[in-house]
Each structure stands twice: as C-alpha cells, then as structure tokens.
Amino acid sequence: MTNSEIGANGQTLSGDIIPLRPSSAAQKICPHNSTVSCASCRLNELCLPIALNKSEIHQLDAIVERNRPYKKGEHLYRQSDEFKAVYAVRSGSFKSYFLSNNGQGRVTGFFLPGEIIGMDGIASHRYANSTAALEHSSVCEIPFTQLERLSHELPNLQHHFFAIMGNEIAKDQQIHTLLSSYTAEERTASFLLGLSSRYTRVSLSPTRFLLPMTRGDIGEYLGLTVETVSRILTALQRKGLVSVSNREIELLDIESLRGIISTS
Amino acid sequence: MTNSEIGANGQTLSGDIIPLRPSSAAQKICPHNSTVSCASCRLNELCLPIALNKSEIHQLDAIVERNRPYKKGEHLYRQSDEFKAVYAVRSGSFKSYFLSNNGQGRVTGFFLPGEIIGMDGIASHRYANSTAALEHSSVCEIPFTQLERLSHELPNLQHHFFAIMGNEIAKDQQIHTLLSSYTAEERTASFLLGLSSRYTRVSLSPTRFLLPMTRGDIGEYLGLTVETVSRILTALQRKGLVSVSNREIELLDIESLRGIISTS
DNA sequence: CGTAGTGTTGAATTGAATCAAGTGTCGTGG
DNA sequence: CCACGACACTTGATTCAATTCAACACTACG
Numbered sequence: 001m002t003n004s005e006i007g008a009n010g011q012t013l014s015g016d017i018i019p020l021r022p023s024s025a026a027q028k029i030c031p032h033n034s035t036v037s038c039a040s041c042r043l044n045e046l047c048l049p050i051a052l053n054k055s056e057i058h059q060l061d062a063i064v065e066r067n068r069p070y071k072k073g074e075h076l077y078r079q080s081d082e083f084k085a086v087y088a089v090r091s092g093s094f095k096s097y098f099l100s101n102n103g104q105g106r107v108t109g110f111f112l113p114g115e116i117i118g119m120d121g122i123a124s125h126r127y128a129n130s131t132a133a134l135e136h137s138s139v140c141e142i143p144f145t146q147l148e149r150l151s152h153e154l155p156n157l158q159h160h161f162f163a164i165m166g167n168e169i170a171k172d173q174q175i176h177t178l179l180s181s182y183t184a185e186e187r188t189a190s191f192l193l194g195l196s197s198r199y200t201r202v203s204l205s206p207t208r209f210l211l212p213m214t215r216g217d218i219g220e221y222l223g224l225t226v227e228t229v230s231r232i233l234t235a236l237q238r239k240g241l242v243s244v245s246n247r248e249i250e251l252l253d254i255e256s257l258r259g260i261i262s263t264s
Numbered sequence: 265m266t267n268s269e270i271g272a273n274g275q276t277l278s279g280d281i282i283p284l285r286p287s288s289a290a291q292k293i294c295p296h297n298s299t300v301s302c303a304s305c306r307l308n309e310l311c312l313p314i315a316l317n318k319s320e321i322h323q324l325d326a327i328v329e330r331n332r333p334y335k336k337g338e339h340l341y342r343q344s345d346e347f348k349a350v351y352a353v354r355s356g357s358f359k360s361y362f363l364s365n366n367g368q369g370r371v372t373g374f375f376l377p378g379e380i381i382g383m384d385g386i387a388s389h390r391y392a393n394s395t396a397a398l399e400h401s402s403v404c405e406i407p408f409t410q411l412e413r414l415s416h417e418l419p420n421l422q423h424h425f426f427a428i429m430g431n432e433i434a435k436d437q438q439i440h441t442l443l444s445s446y447t448a449e450e451r452t453a454s455f456l457l458g459l460s461s462r463y464t465r466v467s468l469s470p471t472r473f474l475l476p477m478t479r480g481d482i483g484e485y486l487g488l489t490v491e492t493v494s495r496i497l498t499a500l501q502r503k504g505l506v507s508v509s510n511r512e513i514e515l516l517d518i519e520s521l522r523g524i525i526s527t528s
Numbered sequence: 529c530g531t532a533g534t535g536t537t538g539a540a541t542t543g544a545a546t547c548a549a550g551t552g553t554c555g556t557g558g
Numbered sequence: 559c560c561a562c563g564a565c566a567c568t569t570g571a572t573t574c575a576a577t578t579c580a581a582c583a584c585t586a587c588g
C-alpha cells in the first residue's frame with residue numbers, strides 16, 4: 001500500500017468468502033456458510049488468526065459467533081447502541097455512517113471481506129456510527145469482552161489486535177490528508193486505487209470489480225456530491241483511465257491513476 | 265464531549281503539567297521536571313495510570329522514560345522512522361504532519377498534555393507522520409514492546425490501552441465527518457470547541473487559552489487556507505463569539521459557537 | 529534594529545455545489 | 559413476464575464558498 005492508496009485496511013478476521021463475481025471452483029461453497037471454523041476459513045491468512053498457532057486458533061474460534069446473513073440495508077448496529085462486539089466481514093460488504101444532529105449522514109467507512117467493523121465503540125462503550133450491509137453479507141461476531149480476555153491469554157492475539165487498531169488509526173489519518181487537500185479527481189482516483197488493493201488482498205482482481213456502494217455513498221465518503229462523483233468517473237473514462245458501466249468498473253491504467261494523485 | 269466538539273482526545277499518560285499561563289501555586293514547580301513519577305504525576309488521573317492500582321502504577325512507571333525537554337520545532341520522530349515508542353505529552357504541545365510525495369504537508373493532529381502520540385506507527389512499525397514540538401515541551405516515552413509486555417501482565421492496562429486506541433479511532437472518524445461536510449466556519453467553531461474541552465480536561469480555562477499553533481497549522485489541519493482561517497476568526501470576533509489577539513483567544517459565547525455547528 | 533515569519537485584508541478566480549431536468553436500472557407485484 | 563414505481567445515475571447551467579494572488583502590517587527574535 002502506498003501513501004496514495006487510501007482506504008486499504010490491513011486487517012481481517014475469521015470468515016468464509018467468495019469472489020464477488022463467478023470465477024472458480026470455490027463457487028460451489030455457499031458464500032454465507034456459517035459452519036466454517038476459523039481454522040478452515042479461507043480468510044484466516046489475513047484475519048485475526050494470523051500469527052496464531054493451531055491451538056490458539058481453536059480458542060479464538062470458540063468465542064466467534066457466526067450470525068445469520070444480513071440482507072442488503074440491514075443494520076449490524078446503530079449509532080449509540082451499546083458496544084458489545086466487533087465484527088469481521090465474512091462475505092459481502094458494509095458501510096458505516098454517522099448521522100449528525102441536523103439529520104444528514106456522512107459515510108465514514110466501507111468494509112470488505114476480512115476487515116474489522118466496530119472499533120469506534122471501544123472507548124465509549126457505544127457505537128459512534130451505524131453500520132449497514134450494502135448487499136447480502138455475512139460476518140463473524142466477536143464479543144469484545146471475550147476478545148479482551150483471550151488477548152490477555154494469548155500475547156500473539158493481543159499484539160495482532162493492537163496492530164489492527166493501529167492500522168485503522170493510520171488509515172483514518174490518510175483519509176484526513178485526502179479530505180483536507182485533494183481535489184475531487186484526486187480523491188476519486190485514490191478511492192479506486194484503495195478499493196483495488198483491498199480486493200487484491202482477498203484474491204480478487206485488482207483491475208475489475210463491482211462497486212458495492214452507490215455514487216451517493218462514495219460522495220458522502222469522499223466529501224463530494226453525487227453529481228461530482230458521477231462527473232469525475234465519466235471524465236476518467238473519457239481519458240481512458242477506467243471503464244465504468246453502472247457498478248462495474250475496470251481500471252485500465254493504474255499508473256496514470258497513481259499519477260493523478262502524486263501530481264498535486 | 266459532544267459530537268460537535270471534534271478533536272478532544274480522551275486519552276493521556278503519565279506527565280507533569282503546568283497551566284499555559286500563570287495561574288496558581290503550581291507555577292513554582294518546573295514544568296518540564298523529569299523526575300516526577302507516574303504515581304505523583306498531576307496527570308495520572310487522566311493518563312495511562314487511570315484504572316491501575318498502586319503496584320501497577322509502579323510497574324508502569326518503571327518502563328516510562330522521561331526525556332529531556334524538546335525545543336520549539338524539534339522533532340519527536342519523523343515520518344517512516346522505525347516505530348519504537350508512543351509518547352505521552354507531559355507539558356507543552358505537539359503537531360503531527362504528513363508530507364506527501366509532492367512535498368506539501370498537512371497537519372494530522374495536535375497533542376496537548378495528557379494525550380498520546382505515535383499510535384499511527386503500531387501497525388507498520390514505521391511512523392506514518394512526523395511530530396514536532398509547537399513550543400518548549402516535554403514527554404514521557406513509553407517503549408512499545410515493553411508496553412505490550414506489561415499490558416499482557418496487567419489486564420487493566422491492556423483494557424485501557426485498547427480504550428485509548430479506540431478513542432483515537434472514534435476521534436479520527438469525527439474529523440472525517442467534519443472535513444467531508446462542514447463549512448469553513450463550522451470547522452473553525454468545532455476546532456475551537458474541541459480545544460476548549462481538551463484544555464478543560466487538564467484543568468485549564470475552557471474559555472481563555474493560547475493557541476499553540478499558527479493559523480497556517482490550523483488551516484492545514486482543517487483543510488482550509490491561512491487566509492480563510494484568519495478571515496473566519498475575524499468574522500467570529502465581529503459577531504462577538506470570540507475575542508482573538510494573536511495567539512490569545514477567548515470564547516465569549518460557547519452556546520452560539522455550538523449553534524454554528526448544529527445549524528448545518 | 530532589521531528581517532523572517534506570521535497574520536490580516538482585499539479583489540479576482542475557480543472548483544465543486546446547487547438547481548434542474550432528464551435517462552437508466554432494478555425489484556416487485558399484478 | 560412485463561409494467562410500474564422508486565431509486566440510481568447522468569448531464570447541463572448557474573451560483574457560491576473558498577482559494578488564489580497580491581499587498582501590506584505586525585511581532586518576535588537574533
């Protein structure tokens with residue numbers, strides 16, 4: 001991940017995952033299968049189990065709850081609900097958003113398979129955001145007090161969770177830089193590159209993927225309006241850097257996209 | 265802390281602190297005295313020792329290094345230096361900033377006494393920002409591997425450090441909302457209110473304080489230009505909400521300042 | 529006491545927002 | 559299976575908040 005690729009989380013947790021579009025034999029496994037253990041989960045190389053040995057993974061597995069899948073638009077939790085767990089995305093995707101007093105919301109983050117949701121609630125014991133599924137999705141729920149207890153027993157887990165939180169902090173600061181100094185085009189290019197590296201992380205194509213969120217969501221996340229996002233995507237397409245058709249996007253010239261960002 | 269008061273960290277660590285302007289008997293103690301232990305530190309009620317018992321504080325104390333004071337402009341560390349410690353501000357103040365490829369920097373955070381610096385380096389083992397003193401300042405240095413080891417022994421410390429990091433995450437997300445949807449005036453009002461509650465936290469006046477940073481720093485932090493920050497401060501003064509003279513500021517009408525933010 | 533850095537103010541410019549009017553797409557129920 | 563309605567997206571014209579450019583004042587420090 002370079003400085004220009006904002007939005008790539010380095011974190012994950014147990015979970016089963018399928019490609020967002022048909023691709024391999026793995027297809028046959030139900031994407032939202034809730035019986036897969038941490039040990040056999042396809043994401044365990046990038047998730048909380050990373051750095052844990054077999055017996056440790058088993059202990060982690062014991063505290064993870066594999067909920068029923070969430071339908072598009074369903075909430076994992078809502079702003080100011082009591083904080084009790086963090087969630088690892090197993091399949092699908094989520095958005096977190098914050099509603100201000102005056103009613104309008106801003107998207108604070110998107111979460112792809114293998115990424116951790118809910119850390120904003122740790123300090124105040126209440127979630128600071130609401131989080132909703134962007135498509136049919138599933139998660140592993142990790143009750144936080146149990147995670148803390150287990151972290152105390154397993155230094156590897158404590159270390160790894162510190163790293164996950166540290167990564168979230170570093171990522172949020174990059175977004176701070178992006179929002180405070182980038183133009184609309186730079187923000188959009190950076191966003192696309194960030195998604196690209198996050199999809200790469202879960203073994204999907206770095207150049208062709210589906211945007212699980214609306215243009216409006218992207219705008220709220222990047223501090224732009226829907227219209228601007230739409231215009232910028234059209235402009236990038238005209239320049240031959242991307243090819244967009246509805247939610248389908250293909251990055252045609254990653255180097256030039258990077259160039260947009262470093263030439264500011 | 266309300267949603268509108270962005271920038272208030274809920275964290276701290278061992279350290280001695282003096283008021284930024286003459287106020288009490290405490291004045292006689294040297295502000296940068298490096299012999300004060302965590303147990304006798306004036307900040308221990310809001311710092312890492314919070315929630316630790318006497319013997320635990322003693323153990324924490326043993327790993328804390330109390331460095332020589334830093335002069336204005338001196339760096340605690342620089343971007344991409346190897347991460348080895350987090351720092352608790354004992355006195356004075358610091359700014360963190362990120363330099364992008366093209367050379368221009370953006371301020372990512374300000375740190376007042378009792379706040380923790382350097383958590384952006386935990387995940388990648390390199391600091392993501394540079395951090396410099398804004399005035400003559402001192403810190404407690406906490407070597408991170410030792411902090412991790414001690415956290416493993418003291419569940420209270422582990423819990424508290426998770427909370428400190430969680431708080432940093434929640435705070436960064438509030439700034440995300442601020443930068444993506446607030447006007448220049450809303451950002452500035454929010455910034456001042458945030459500073460106010462952070463000064464309150466260390467027992468300083470919530471309404472009169474010195475800005476340790478330049479208008480340029482504020483602008484880089486809020487995603488505005490120096491000129492805009494200057495104009496907004498002048499405008500707020502004309503409206504009778506604040507009184508500014510160089511770095512001295514007085515909040516004359518906190519309720520109206522809050523009103524600026526919730527009326528958006 | 530001079531100079532570099534910091535801050536203010538004004539005028540002109542501009543990037544993105546807003547306002548407006550569409551078209552396209554998808555999911556649902558008839 | 560198609561039609562309808564709601565939502566998502568696009569494109570254009572206009573406006574506006576903040577930036578940029580410019581000139582100057584203050585202050586603080588060596």
